[in-house]
Amino acid sequence: MNIRDIDFAALIDRSVVLCREISRWLDKVKGLDFLAPLLLRLYLAPVLWMAGTKKIANFSSTVDWFGNTDWGLGMPLPWLMVLLTIMVEILGALFLLFGFGVRLISLPLMVVMVVAAITVHWQYGWLAIAGDSGLFATDRTMAAMERLEQAKAILQQYGDYNWLTEKGNFVVLNNGIEFAATYFIMLLVLFFMGGGRYVSADYWLTRKYY
Template sequence: MYLLVQLQRLLDKTRAFDFLGPLALRLYLVPIFWMAGTKKLADMDSIIAWFGNTEWGLGLPFPEVMAWAAALTETAGAIMLLVGFAVRWISIPLMVTMVVAIVTVHLPNGWLAIAEGSGPFATERTMAAIERLDRAKEILQQYGNYDWLTEYGNFVVLNNGIEFAVTYFIMLLVLFFIGGGRYFSMDYWIRKAFMR
């Protein structure tokens, strides 16, 4: 029992560093949403067309409104997460963008973001992708400089499943409940200054 009490006291001392968790989540999400938002803003005509087209796009209603809402939410969200301003509030529309992405883009592809040939989340689609990947590797080994091409990593097939979008959603959900954290967020200093 004494040992458990001592361990609990030791764990309680780590609370002084509990700001690191939300800070890490925020900083991890910043480049993800910044890249997603700014890429949309850079080519809004194509994004609007993709959002609205029912044949080769997402077929969303009000594509212009939806495209601008997604792009601005992601870009502003990245900035707000970076400085820790209104973290709980911006988490809500960012979670909505993740749900829309999951349902409209990623869900038909299953769970896996990267195609794997086996495992509990492998599908016929990912197993077929592995066959194509193996054939592509054979071609590159025979006709290309395969060692140079793979010097910094392996070739993979992007499956574009829901894995990453769900992960980002969960991270945002955590931030929604715990906020931006202490010390390194504007929310902390605003609350400290105005809500004593």
């Protein structure tokens, strides 16, 4: 078929009609937009709860790590910093779980993520788990993978490697900013979107009082 035989006007018209139908379908899907903030909240709540309760269980050692200038973070008033962090994480978990004060609590939680990224993870680059390829691979992660391969070879030679790995593969923790940055982005979305409709306390309080 010759290109001159194609009815471009009719083709454009059909494309416009198709786009309109897709747009109408997407508009109907908007009725489920409350799922996005709900899932973000339900994902972050246990992460924050575990982080806060772990600091409570290891309060003294966490204070030492926050304050030590040689092998820790070297922060001033470390006991106060730990207490504030615990409070933000525990309250943040509860507020996000129930969808109460979501936009408000997102702010201090984002501050916690930024501080954690800069003071704890920044020096290790992006990757949370060491990888030997990709855009974010570094000399550090390449060296970690080399050591991981050596460790695997030793385990394969002297241990029951199939049993050791049947519940998951061995990895090297790189401790980069990946998780902190991801949580920050999720919290930023919640800051702008709020807790969402129907399944958040904020939604019902707003309907009742505003």
